[in-house]
Amino acid sequence: xxxxxxxxxxxxxxxxxxxxxxxxxxxxxxxxxxxxxxxxxxxxxxxxxxxxxxxxxxxxxxxxxxxxxxxxxxxxxxxxxxxxxxxxxxxxxxxxxxxxxxxxxxxxxxxxxxxxxxxxxxxxxxxxxxxxxxxxxxxxxxxxxxxxxxxxxxxxxxxxxxxxxxxxxxxxxxxxxxxxxxxxxxxxxxxxxxxxxxxxxxxxxxxxxxxxxxxxxxxxxxxxxxxxxxxxxxxxxxxxxxxxxxxxxxxxxxxxxxxxxxxxxxxxxxxxxxxxxxxxxxxxxxxxxxxxxxxxxxxxxxxxxxxxxxxxxxxxxxxxxxxxxxxxxxxxxxxxxxxxxxxxxxxxxxxxxxxxxxxxxxxxxxxxxxxxxxxxxxxxxxxxxxxxxxxxxxxxxxxxxxxxxxxxxxx
Numbered sequence: 001x002x003x004x005x006x007x008x009x010x011x012x013x014x015x016x017x018x019x020x021x022x023x024x025x026x027x028x029x030x031x032x033x034x035x036x037x038x039x040x041x042x043x044x045x046x047x048x049x050x051x052x053x054x055x056x057x058x059x060x061x062x063x064x065x066x067x068x069x070x071x072x073x074x075x076x077x078x079x080x081x082x083x084x085x086x087x088x089x090x091x092x093x094x095x096x097x098x099x100x101x102x103x104x105x106x107x108x109x110x111x112x113x114x115x116x117x118x119x120x121x122x123x124x125x126x127x128x129x130x131x132x133x134x135x136x137x138x139x140x141x142x143x144x145x146x147x148x149x150x151x152x153x154x155x156x157x158x159x160x161x162x163x164x165x166x167x168x169x170x171x172x173x174x175x176x177x178x179x180x181x182x183x184x185x186x187x188x189x190x191x192x193x194x195x196x197x198x199x200x201x202x203x204x205x206x207x208x209x210x211x212x213x214x215x216x217x218x219x220x221x222x223x224x225x226x227x228x229x230x231x232x233x234x235x236x237x238x239x240x241x242x243x244x245x246x247x248x249x250x251x252x253x254x255x256x257x258x259x260x261x262x263x264x265x266x267x268x269x270x271x272x273x274x275x276x277x278x279x280x281x282x283x284x285x286x287x288x289x290x291x292x293x294x295x296x297x298x299x300x301x302x303x304x305x306x307x308x309x310x311x312x313x314x315x316x317x318x319x320x321x322x323x324x325x326x327x328x329x330x331x332x333x334x335x336x337x338x339x340x341x342x343x344x345x346x347x348x349x350x351x352x353x354x355x356x357x358x359x360x361x362x363x364x365x366x367x368x369x370x371x372x373x374x375x376x377x378x379x380x381x382x383x384x385x386x387x388x389x390x391x392x393x394x395x396x397x398x399x400x401x402x403x404x405x406x407x408x409x410x411x
Contacts, residue, residue, distance in 0.1 A: 035072025094351035098394035099411035115400025124393035130157030148186025164236025220275035231308035273301030281330035292330040307352040316343035358385035
């Protein structure tokens with residue numbers, strides 16, 4: 001330990017602080033910290049208090065604002081009262097870093113109408129797209145040619161999702177129909193299912209197909225749902241290391257381990273975004289009532305997405321902005337402004353440090369979560385960008401839009 005932690009001391013020189021985890025639980029007792037303590041020293045303290053054998057990186061927040069300077073400098077600048085113990089929230093950071101993408105590496109034609117949805121497989125090796133031409137296409141990323149064209153939908157394919165093991169792909173159409181596909185053959189693997197369009201959110205128990213909760217609160221259609229564990233559920237056993245697995249059992253074990261670590265002891269959180277301009281934060285396992293209502297957008301909310309570490313929620317709106325919210329409390333943190341048209345979709349980098357957005361203004365933009373500033377502006381599409389996805393291995397981004405092409409972007 002390079003610095004002494006005093007349990008008591010002169011208030012003039014030291015600040016009484018209470019370290020807290022992201023859920024708000026205290027880490028040990030309040031500590032008197034010197035005013036020249038900076039994030040580096042705080043990291044040492046947290047690693048010591050948590051008995052981490054391997055030293056892990058942490059970021060620190062006071063009232064949802066990141067501490068990037070010495071404690072005394074921050075208190076002076078923000079005129080913070082130190083009569084009571086100052087709560088400092090520590091947030092674990094990814095031990096790896098994803099490079100921001102900065103160039104278009106290829107443009108792939110094939111769809112005959114607008115590209116409405118794109119999704120990388122959990123291992124980042126395959127790409128699927130859905131289009132207004134009613135087809136789903138599976139692409140070979142090495143040759144950048146279509147492997148299969150999946151036909152069967154009778155309306156626009158608005159969304160697609162891979163199973164965590166990458167062995168199934170599901171697509172949903174404007175007609176409310178869901179279709180399951182086998183990515184190895186491009187053929188349908190099950191009968192279609194039917195969905196609905198109303199203002200409620202239904203929570204189902206999947207092994208028996210039972211409805212266990214109905215969440216009501218929105219005054220208009222619910223456009224988007226995000227779950228705090230969504231990223232780890234989506235990627236299953238796969239992470240940025242591109243590790244190969246020998247058996248389905250091993251994959252299942254690793255996927256469960258990743259999920260349990262991500263979830264921790266807190267209940268899973270759900271965020272909904274609606275045409276009524278608002279968002280709600282829910283804890284469906286705990287209550288059918290929302291934990292908080294998140295307001296601030298001036299137009300409909302088109303897409304909401306939790307960061308992979310569950311620390312943040314990002315929202316994209318027709319008001320041309322992307323907003324960032326605290327993933328635990330639902331409190332507003334920052335607005336990212338720069339798009340000059342509605343923002344349709346967003347996607348996170350695997351390390352939760354960067355956020356990607358696609359807009360009607362034909363550009364993609366990469367935002368820095370720490371500085372709340374624009375990191376990269378990516379023009380290239382000839383028309384509106386409807387769909388974006390950042391691959392789970394962090395190496396590439398796919399985008400699609402009204403110009404009917406898929407674009408791949410690299411760092």
